Structure formats: structure tokens, C-alpha cells
Amino acid sequence: MLGDKIKIEDFHALYIQTTGEEGARKITKEAIAEAGLVEKKEYSKEEALKICEALKKKSGFIKTLANLFSVRIRLHGITKI
Numbered sequence: 796m797l798g799d800k801i802k803i804e805d806f807h808a809l810y811i812q813t814t815g816e817e818g819a820r821k822i823t824k825e826a827i828a829e830a831g832l833v834e835k836k837e838y839s840k841e842e843a844l845k846i847c848e849a850l851k852k853k854s855g856f857i858k859t860l861a862n863l864f865s866v867r868i869r870l871h872g873i874t875k876i
Contacts, residue, residue, distance in 0.1 A: 801843035801868060803836055809860045822857060826850045843868050 803823065810819035827834050829849035832842055847868070850861030 799840060800837040801840065803834065803838070806843075806846065806864075809864055810857065813856060822850070822853075840868055 806823040806826075807816070807819040810822050814822060823846075824834060826846050826849040829852070830842070830845040832838070832845065838846065844865055847861045847865035851858050851865070853861070
């Protein structure tokens with residue numbers, strides 16, 4: 796539930812219902828690269844927030860979900876959306 800590490804699967808879960816698994820992985824992979832990070836299984840809170848910032852540069856639901864996720868990371872560590 797709460798934790799210091801955010802899993803890459805948590806980012807995939809944000810978008811999987813609307814874009815499918817492949818789309819969610821693509822969105823996440825692009826944001827990780829934009830944030831200047833490498834793909835790995837877990838990220839620190841700081842790294843996860845950088846990924847969220849990259850996602851916030853997108854439009855529509857991608858931006859909206861990234862905003863919600865970053866607030867949850869800042870307030871609680873990590874919780875499922």
C-alpha cells in the first residue's frame with residue numbers, strides 16, 4: 796500500500812484501462828526517457844515524480860492521471876488508483 800518505492804507496474808496501471816497494456820507501456824517508457832531515467836522495476840519517490848512531470852506535459856487523460864498520481868505520491872507514498 797504505502798512505500799518508498801514506486802513500481803513501473805503502478806505507472807502502467809494508470810493507463811492500461813484506456814490504452815491497453817501495450818499503450819500503457821509505451822506511454823510509460825516515453826515518459827521515463829523524457830525524465831532522463833532508465834527503465835527499471837522500481838523508482839524512488841523523486842524519480843517517480845520526475846516521470847509524472849513528463850506525463851503532465853501530455854494532454855487529456857494522460858495529464859490528468861499523472862496529476863492525480865503525483866499528488867498521491869507526495870501525500871502518501873503510493874496507493875492504487
